[in-house]
Amino acid sequence: xxxxxxxxxxxxxxxxxxxxxxxxxxxxxxxxxxxxxxxxxxxxxxxxxxxxxxxxxxxxxxxxxxxxxxxxxxxxxxxxxxxxxxxxxxxxxxxxxxxxxxxxxxxxxxxxxxxxxxxxxxxxxxxxxxxxxxxxxxxxxxxxxxxxxxxxxxxxxxxxxxxxxxxxxxxxxxxxxxxxxxxxxxxxxxxxxxxxxxxxxxxxxxxxxxxxxxxxxxxxxxxxxxxxxxxxxxxxxxxxxxxxxxxxxxxxxxxxxxxxxxx
Numbered sequence: 094x095x096x097x098x099x100x101x102x103x104x105x106x107x108x109x110x111x112x113x114x115x116x117x118x119x120x121x122x123x124x125x126x127x128x129x130x131x132x133x134x135x136x137x138x139x140x141x142x143x144x145x146x147x148x149x150x151x152x153x154x155x156x157x158x159x160x161x162x163x164x165x166x167x168x169x170x171x172x173x174x175x176x177x178x179x180x181x182x183x184x185x186x187x188x189x190x191x192x193x194x195x196x197x198x199x200x201x202x203x204x205x206x207x208x209x210x211x212x213x214x215x216x217x218x219x220x221x222x223x224x225x226x227x228x229x230x231x232x233x234x235x236x237x238x239x240x241x242x243x244x245x246x247x248x249x250x251x252x253x254x255x256x257x258x259x260x261x262x263x264x265x266x267x268x269x270x271x272x273x274x275x276x277x278x279x280x281x282x283x284x285x286x287x288x289x290x291x292x293x294x295x296x297x298x299x300x301x302x303x304x305x306x307x308x309x310x311x312x313x314x315x316x317x318x319x320x321x322x323x324x325x326x327x328x329x330x331x332x333x334x335x336x337x338x339x340x341x342x343x344x345x346x347x348x349x350x351x352x353x354x355x356x
Contacts (some may be wrong), residue, residue: 126336128154132275139202155336158203159319164195164254189215192246193229195254201242202257209263216243226252232261239266240331240344262334269338275330283312283328290347293320300326304334323348 131137132154140150153160197210209232217229225247231241245258257308286299299318303311303325312326327346330337
């Protein structure tokens with residue numbers, strides 16, 4: 094799996110499972126950003142009274158947020174402890190309602206507002222009837238997800254908080270440069286990814302829309318394009334979180350066959 098970011102009017106994020114032999118260098122502008130030297134101390138200070146006493150809190154030092162927090166002993170499912178604003182949990186006893194109530198109490202650790210917690214998208218509820226209950230949350234801005242950010246709220250069988258894994262950003266995170274509008278047309282983003290990953294000269298006009306489902310747009314290619322796809326190209330709009338803000342981009346999956354290996 095390889096993530097490739099192509100500079101343009103928007104950032105194009107290319108996730109390649111390609112069977113082609115091209116050896117592309119990894120590019121990750123966020124990964125290259127400078128870590129804040131005070132990140133661990135800043136997070137530890139905000140976590141005082143929330144995290145388990147004596148626990149180590151790993152951080153994403155480029156954003157000054159924790160990546161895992163063991164819940165303090167006072168965290169419980171009732172939401173009745175002073176100062177934890179447990180009203181949402183009292184109204185909603187579902188796994189998702191409990192997860193949002195717990196996260197609301199810890200919101201300041203991640204720079205989240207109450208609206209961020211209530212409007213984050215619940216992408217999965219894991220509850221097999223035994224063991225931990227996990228609710229996966231992802232953040233959206235104008236209905237578009239912030240790429241590769243998610244927060245898992247881990248609870249016991251009584252829906253008492255065990256810990257928080259990962260992180261999400263506020264929907265009010267500012268734009269990096271040029272605003273949050275998508276100035277690159279969808280098919281242009283897909284075409285950039287296709288030619289970058291495969292090294293072919295397929296034309297922009299070769300892309301044939303093949304419908305949309307589950308938040309993704311699909312495209313196929315004619316035989317004359319010079320690229321044989323193992324499955325349709327799949328793309329969706331995302332916001333990519335750079336250290337100084339959000340930038341619009343496209344997540345594109347390219348699965349293409351190597352014509353040499355097929356002979």
